[in-house]
Amino acid sequence: MSLRLSVIGTGYLGAVHAAAMAELGHTVVALDVDETKIAELAAGRAPFYEPGLPELLTSALASGRLTFTTDYALASDADVHFVCVGTPQRPGENAADMRYVDSSFEELARHLQGPTLVVGKSTVPVGTASRLEQMLRSKAPGGDQVSLAWNPEFLREGFAVKDTLHPDRLVYGVHPGERGARAKALLDQVYAATIADGTPVVVTDYATAELVKVSANSFLATKISFINAMSEVCEAAGADVVALAEAIGHDDRIGAKFLGAGIGFGGGCLPKDIRAFMARAGELGADQALTFLREVDAINMRRRSRMVDLAREQCDDSFIGKRVAVLGAAFKPDSDDVRDSPALSVAAQVRLQGAHVTVHDPQAIANARRRWPDLDYADSALEAMQGAHVVLHLTEWQEYRDLDPAVAGQVVATRRIIDGRNKLDVHRWTDAGWTLRALGRPTAVAHQA
Incomplete structure (x- = not known):
């Protein structure tokens, strides 16, 4: 009807x-x-x-x-x-x-x-x-x-x-x-x-229906921050968080979804929803029930700082005079949403520390320019990578996974890339002479001829 x-x-x-x-x-x-x-x-x-x-x-x-x-x-x-x-x-x-x-x-x-x-x-x-x-x-x-x-x-x-x-x-x-x-x-x-x-x-009743969305988002955020916490441990231990996630994801009580370690979540829902949930719980006198979400939020924000640290290391411990290419501006692929984007947060921090930063995104450039006008933007990934001392892969668009590492290697100053989403084919990039870093994984060094 x-x-x-x-x-x-x-x-x-x-x-x-x-x-x-x-x-x-x-x-x-x-x-x-x-x-x-x-x-x-x-x-x-x-x-x-x-x-x-x-x-x-x-x-x-x-x-x-x-x-x-x-x-x-x-x-x-x-x-x-x-x-x-x-x-x-x-x-x-x-x-x-x-x-x-x-x-x-x-x-x-x-x-x-x-x-x-x-x-x-x-x-x-x-x-x-x-x-x-x-x-x-x-x-x-x-x-x-x-x-x-x-x-x-x-x-x-x-x-x-x-x-x-x-x-x-x-x-x-x-x-x-x-x-x-x-x-x-x-x-x-x-x-x-x-x-x-x-x-x-x-x-159900009103209250339960209101809690469903924030509860679901809090659970997803917790799962993402859990694997990113394991990423920190893997880096300290020399382990591989991608293999770890695959292994625990086979347990059907856990599942493989949302176990992708990287620079964390952003956008207009998860970050603000878990913070609002904590605030409302405090108003209701139930703040102790959600104290774990503070650590979920903290782990998530720490991933961005870690990406900046890795990028600085790849620039010989100083961004001064270095060019950094950032692949991705949207907080996730198939979107032009840049609200609380981890990619743009990292790009802005790197620029503030002295690097010349150029950003590319297939859909989000217009929105990114409005929010971060001080960054430079390129019309293609290869243009963004021109003369770069390090490339940061921060939004997992398919076109970045499909990039030809050999062609990309011809335009950069140094073949160094950091995979902030753990989605690039390590062997394709190292076979083309790149050194690849990723959060929670051992360094993959360029293969020697």
Whole structure:
């Protein structure tokens, strides 16, 4: 059954969700206060890089089921309203900044008409849904006819379209009793095609639903920092963290995913989510439960410093007068997102210590320039490597793995590369005369003819 949906917020989450819901057959009005962003999306242009989204936008717009607007009134008669605005880290604090969520709910409340369901998808501190439900019921005209559900998102950048159309689970946080039953029934209609494909549905209370996303991200962050802690031990012991990860990953209680040692995680979710989780736990008096996340965060940040130290060692212990090539600016491949990017953090630290740094990325250069205008940028990997005394591989784009080490060796000043993601073929590079370092692995020295 086709429903009328509104999507409030057309950032990364909202734009993908709106286009995907239209693809599933619903009529969708997507709303944002940013007129430029709305104009771009209405023309079928995604304001960020996400594989598959341009095609999804084009299809949804052509069907007539998707429209974009800045006017809340045009979204007022929707059966279901999805709130998809961001919750960045509050400046100078660990806690989440709730201004955008609160203002979106308050503005939406003024325009609600008749029986309707409001669904929060943003990642929020536990306790937010109960507070917002009270606000909706007090401020919305006919507030007793308004229901609230919390339906957290689990998008992976680079796979957001797939994760929205074919999620591995759906979580509904609903009010107990009849009101919650009505909310679940409406969400089941929204996701009817997805549920028919066999996607499991977990129905729970507000607080549990709010905790699912931050708990999942905290677990993933812990797993990444665990293998990076083992990387530190491997370096001290002369062991190989890649072989170690392979060995323990065969244990099905552990699994191989997220055991890739390197310079750690970044982006707009994991770092700010674990910090906000710690902050909220402190407010609830449960701060001792999450003290381990402080070390998870510390290990992650330490990896960046270690990469800088390795780069300095490869430059004969001084960056002064040296040229450093950085391959990667996005925090992960298949994305142009540079928020809390480990690659750019390392690049900036190396530059501050005196090196001439040139960065390349297949998709994220424009965003990187805006955030780090003092760095130099190149249009190709080989251009970035021109005259470099050391090359840093910091975002695992496939094109960097496919580089010809022999060709690359012709443009650098010194054939030295540090693999910050442990993804390069060691033998290909050493056979071409390169010395390769990697976090948590013994040095691979150029083969002698």
